[in-house]
Amino acid sequence: MPRSSHALVAALVIALPTAASAASPQSFKGEYTVSFLGxxxxxxxxxxxxxxGAYAIEGSVSAAGLAKLFDDTRGTISSKGTISGQKMVPQAFRADYTSGKKASSxxxxxxxxxxxxxxxxPAPGKRDPKAWVPLGAGDLASVLDPMAATVIHADSLDQVCGRKVKFYDGEMRADLTLTYASKGTISVPGYKGDTVTCxxxxxxxxxxxxxxKALNYLKNKSRMMVxxxxxxxxxxxxxxxATVGTQIGTLTISARRFEAVQ
Incomplete structure (x- = not known):
């Protein structure tokens, strides 16, 4: 998989809300833009x-603007599973995309x-055992896929932050920790109301x-706010x-539309 494609999909996954947990059927739609230096x-x-008790999500991602000149990546993402109490229980995740003429899944x-x-x-190449941190026993137990990892079940805005999410993207296992930062309000087409930032x-x-270097920066220096x-x-x-600090600048992910649909 091209690294640039992987990074684009990972960034966009942050901006893909997933299923609802109400008793009656509900559907949601959203549109997002990723920007860099404006x-x-x-x-x-x-x-x-x-x-x-079951959820299903379908999404699409594509490079836009000047980025298309360097990496014309586009593709689809899907996820499905069930909800048990306030816990997402994924069943399947799939991403299919192309970067130029190279297809990946x-x-x-x-x-x-x-x-x-x-x-x-394409299958990953051979790993250098001296440089690679392999997946160990138990690393892939009770984990969330990239879509299920982006949403929080909570009784109120006050309880959204203050938690750890076990995340697996098909290659890397990582932990995401959410710490309370602030409350606020936002207005976008489809939603106007309260928010919480972690x-x-x-x-x-x-x-x-x-x-x-990129992982070390994300771990030790990056300021990521959601x-x-x-x-x-x-x-x-x-x-x-969301904003994600990188070695070359800050990525900003913003909803252009965020709404429930009939």
Missing amino acids: LSIARSTFSSHYEN IDIRFSNGNVTSTRVI QMGFEPVAGYRKGR TFAPLGQTGVYAPIH
Whole structure:
């Protein structure tokens, strides 16, 4: 998988709200823009549906603006699973995308929240055992896929932050920690109301190469802030705005539309 494509998909996944947890069927739609230094570099859209304790999400991502001159990446992402209490229990995650003429895909399957299989095309190359941190026993138990990891089930805005999320993207296992930063309000097409902002910490656990500067920066120096808003009356809180500090500048992910649909 091209590293640039992987990074784009990871960034956009932050901006893909997922399922609802209400008793009646509910659907949501959203549109997001990723910008760098004020310039739009990517766009994403999503649709999600919840019914009878099951969720399903479909999204699309594509490079935009000047980014298309350097990496014309586009693709689709899907996720499905169930909700048990306030816990997301993924069943399957898939991403299919192209960068230029190169096609890539990630397919992850789960059972009771544990990863049972991972298929990445093209297959990763041989790993240097001295430089690579391998996945260990238990690393893929009770983890969330990239979509399920982006939403929070909570009783109120006050309880959204103050938690750790175990995240697996088909190669790397990492922990995301959310610490309370502030409350506020926001107005975008489809939503106007209260929000809560968490500072997000990043800790790679396994499935990565030691000494990678980008990962070290995310872990030790990056300032990552995620603002959550409620999806209707569902008890689900999804990102509506985020900033991610990188070695070359700050990525900003903003909702252009964030709404429940009939």
